[in-house]
Amino acid sequence: MKRIYMDHAATTQLSQKALEAMLPYFREEYGNPSAVYSYGQAAKNALEKCRNRVAKAIGALPTEIYFTSGGTESDNWAIRSICRMKCEKGKHIITTQMEHNAVRRTLEQLEEDGYEVTYLQPDRRGQITAEQLEAAIREDTILVTIMLANNVVGTVLDIRALAAVTRKHRILFHTDAVQAVGHIPVNVRQLGVDFLSISGHKFNGPKGVGVLFCKLPNRLRPLLTGGGQEKEERSGTENIPAIVGMTEALEENIGSLKENMEYLNGLMKRMNESLTELPGVYPTGDPAHRLPGFCSYVIEGIPHSVLLVNKLNEQNICVSSGSACSASSKEASHVLLSLGYENPLASGALRLTFGIDNTEDDVIHAAEAVKAAIQMIRAEQVSRAPRLEGRVTEI
Numbered sequence: 001m002k003r004i005y006m007d008h009a010a011t012t013q014l015s016q017k018a019l020e021a022m023l024p025y026f027r028e029e030y031g032n033p034s035a036v037y038s039y040g041q042a043a044k045n046a047l048e049k050c051r052n053r054v055a056k057a058i059g060a061l062p063t064e065i066y067f068t069s070g071g072t073e074s075d076n077w078a079i080r081s082i083c084r085m086k087c088e089k090g091k092h093i094i095t096t097q098m099e100h101n102a103v104r105r106t107l108e109q110l111e112e113d114g115y116e117v118t119y120l121q122p123d124r125r126g127q128i129t130a131e132q133l134e135a136a137i138r139e140d141t142i143l144v145t146i147m148l149a150n151n152v153v154g155t156v157l158d159i160r161a162l163a164a165v166t167r168k169h170r171i172l173f174h175t176d177a178v179q180a181v182g183h184i185p186v187n188v189r190q191l192g193v194d195f196l197s198i199s200g201h202k203f204n205g206p207k208g209v210g211v212l213f214c215k216l217p218n219r220l221r222p223l224l225t226g227g228g229q230e231k232e233e234r235s236g237t238e239n240i241p242a243i244v245g246m247t248e249a250l251e252e253n254i255g256s257l258k259e260n261m262e263y264l265n266g267l268m269k270r271m272n273e274s275l276t277e278l279p280g281v282y283p284t285g286d287p288a289h290r291l292p293g294f295c296s297y298v299i300e301g302i303p304h305s306v307l308l309v310n311k312l313n314e315q316n317i318c319v320s321s322g323s324a325c326s327a328s329s330k331e332a333s334h335v336l337l338s339l340g341y342e343n344p345l346a347s348g349a350l351r352l353t354f355g356i357d358n359t360e361d362d363v364i365h366a367a368e369a370v371k372a373a374i375q376m377i378r379a380e381q382v383s384r385a386p387r388l389e390g391r392v393t394e395i
Helices: 016-025 038-058 071-085 101-112 130-136 159-168 240-255 257-275 305-313 334-338 360-384
Strands: 065-068 092-096 116-120 141-145 172-176 195-199 210-214 281-283 294-299 349-353
Touching (some): 016 240, 038 065, 065 071, 071 141, 071 172, 071 210, 101 116, 159 172, 240 257, 257 294, 305 349, 305 360, 349 360
Parallel strands (some): 141 172, 172 195
Antiparallel strands (some): 195 210, 294 349
16 A cells, blocks of 8 residues: 655655755765864864755854754754843843744743743634734844744744844844745745744655754854864764755755646645535635645544544544654644634544655545545444433433
8 A cells, every 4th residue: 555645844855855965974985064174174174064054054154054953953042142141131022822842842941040931822724923922022022033934824924024023123033934934935035034944844844854044244153062063063073964965955944946847836725625625624814925835724523633644544544633753642733722622623633744755636535535434433422422302311
């Protein structure tokens, strides 16, 4: 049975070009980039070429690019670094109720340390307005951190408008762009952000590598100390094979971005048309401003999403209910709850995210399987419901 993978928001297959670019740095060019001899300098040259290429891809300067272990580290580093930089000004941070846990959990820890966090509530589409942000700003606000694209419902936020508000008040702005980079146009200068997080495995690069953009003249505070790599801001021997693979994958995706977006949106439209034929299936997120190939729904009659995901897995169809980090949880997504969906509807979520390797036949087959699984689960729930007819209640 053919496996149909439709969870590209969770991770993506390493591209062939990225793999081929990585291979020499595992064996032939394995030097430590901090070493002064030829093997080391070859690795160092590869590292700096990647820094230049990544910078060009997102409209940054090479000196504004720092390589990390992924989106989680990039988010943590940016947020904690800003708090250390601005500790004399205040301890107030603004974010949203629908951020990824890499941001949410970090802010929760900071709250334990005495920081105060304002959580803006998105509207039903997953959008935050500039007016909302403006109203939340205080004299002691030091940071606004709002994601560029949501990982559960696929909404793309108007970060450019939100960052304009913080610039007016001279407040630093960080955006988690993990779901966006490599899938939609992202230019840090056009967005107007001060910090931006990237993860390589979301756009056909390897796992365990990412980027933090830090706009000059801001200066990061070290999250890790040691040998002084990454301009003495992020110690640890750089993962050259992963950095090379991520860079290759990023350029590859950006080079065919327009065609990919058109193709994936075509698949998304076909899936939406098919699934919404079934009563009680409701698309979530912003229909106009969303990631390409990103389908998300809440479904009536599904007590928890794991049931649906498991039934589809039995047919070799890989989908999810939302964030891969909480895939096995039976609790409703905090994102859906923040958008105003209540239980039990919020617990019956489904996310299908396509890649360019998916075909129209995949979509047709998966759509029919999803509808059949929904109807099966609904029937099972009805059969398990207590039957009260003919019972006598003793008083």
